[in-house]
Amino acid sequence: MNLYISGSNRKHNSYNFLKRIKENEDVLISLDDLNIKWCLGCNACQQNESNACIVNDDMQKIYNLIEKSDNIIIMSPIYMNFITGILKNVIDRFNPYCASEKLKGKKIMLITVGQMEEEDQQEVVDKINDYFKSLTEFMYFDFEYLYNFTSGDIIDVDDINKTYSDEQLQKIINNIKNKINM
Numbered sequence: 001m002n003l004y005i006s007g008s009n010r011k012h013n014s015y016n017f018l019k020r021i022k023e024n025e026d027v028l029i030s031l032d033d034l035n036i037k038w039c040l041g042c043n044a045c046q047q048n049e050s051n052a053c054i055v056n057d058d059m060q061k062i063y064n065l066i067e068k069s070d071n072i073i074i075m076s077p078i079y080m081n082f083i084t085g086i087l088k089n090v091i092d093r094f095n096p097y098c099a100s101e102k103l104k105g106k107k108i109m110l111i112t113v114g115q116m117e118e119e120d121q122q123e124v125v126d127k128i129n130d131y132f133k134s135l136t137e138f139m140y141f142d143f144e145y146l147y148n149f150t151s152g153d154i155i156d157v158d159d160i161n162k163t164y165s166d167e168q169l170q171k172i173i174n175n176i177k178n179k180i181n182m
């Protein structure tokens with residue numbers, strides 16, 4: 001089972017794109033549906049035996065789903081040259097995984113979407129890639145940056161052909177699906 005996480009504050013490009021690529025047995029969650037508090041910095045997760053986060057909120061659902069998942073596929077809009085705040089908050093709540101090896105053998109795959117032109121996005125994409133890669137050094141997961149869409153509000157199922165022809169989009173989808181199922 002793969003877990004798909006839409007890191008947007010709304011159900012639009014990221015959510016609809018993930019809905020399009022996920023398989024029936026996979027689970028898709030949208031962070032805008034969840035109530036996730038900040039990491040308290042209490043470090044209880046570093047100290048208790050099960051390395052569990054003691055904050056009782058919707059992040060517990062994500063921890064449970066992650067444990068059951070093979071791959072975690074995240075799609076984030078680019079906000080202010082980075083991933084969204086709600087997704088960064090979820091990554092901060094990965095603090096329990098710094099104290100345990102619960103993510104070992106799992107792969108986190110990332111898709112991003114921003115409205116800027118491709119040539120203006122590269123620096124941001126490189127920065128996000130470096131950020132996730134740096135996390136693999138102490139949280140043990142594998143990371144792959146699958147794709148960056150550069151055309152803003154185009155992935156909504158109704159608008160999908162504004163920027164991409166059916167053929168182009170299908171090619172991108174097939175490529176992404178192949179990488180996920182490899």
Ligand SMILES: Cc1cc2nc3c(=O)[nH]c(=O)nc-3n(C[C@H](O)[C@H](O)[C@H](O)COP(=O)(O)O)c2cc1C
Nearest residue numbers: 008012013014077078079080081113114115116152
């Ligand atoms: C607060 C905010 C900041 C944004 N910052 C950027 C940015 O830095 N670069 C960019 O290319 N697009 C930026 N965008 C545009 C979004 O990335 C784009 O609309 C994206 O497709 C939204 O994805 P969604 O439909 O899944 O929410 C920003 C949008 C918002 C609301």
